[in-house]
Amino acid sequence: MKIKDFASKYHLQTDTLRFYEKENLLNPIRRENGYREFDDECEKQIQLIIVLKQLGFTIKEIQQLLLIRDDRSISTECKDTTVMLLNQKMMNLEEKIRFYQQALKVVQTIKELASEVEYPENVDDIEKLLLSLFQNDE
Numbered sequence: 287m288k289i290k291d292f293a294s295k296y297h298l299q300t301d302t303l304r305f306y307e308k309e310n311l312l313n314p315i316r317r318e319n320g321y322r323e324f325d326d327e328c329e330k331q332i333q334l335i336i337v338l339k340q341l342g343f344t345i346k347e348i349q350q351l352l353l354i355r356d357d358r359s360i361s362t363e364c365k366d367t368t369v370m371l372l373n374q375k376m377m378n379l380e381e382k383i384r385f386y387q388q389a390l391k392v393v394q395t396i397k398e399l400a401s402e403v404e405y406p407e408n409v410d411d412i413e414k415l416l417l418s419l420f421q422n423d424e
Contacts, residue, residue, distance in 0.1 A: 298332075
């Protein structure tokens with residue numbers, strides 16, 4: 287698949303794919319004419335990159351994870367660093383889960399307050415509820 291089609295399929299910019307290639311996250315096949323050909327391996331790789339980015343991993347962190355995955359002879363120190371990174375990401379995800387659980391409760395309460403006939407009287411309560419999320423996110 288050519289770069290434009292590949293980018294479109296994954297809702298990415300072609301510059302993003304070129305950047306990922308430059309950072310050795312993607313390795314499309316180069317044709318004789320210089321065009322990139324994105325194969326099934328590239329598809330698996332981009333799906334992995336997208337998921338890891340959604341989980342909050344940086345490009346450098348993704349590179350580290352891919353290095354561990356691809357090179358079985360990585361040092362113990364590198365593996366330990368990766369485990370620490372994964373522990374930190376797990377803690378971050380757990381914090382986000384708690385935040386979104388609280389946010390869901392707040393939105394449900396706001397919906398109930400907003401649907402009442404006395405909506406104008408509830409505006410202050412709605413604002414306080416929303417601000418409570420800001421304070422809980424710190």
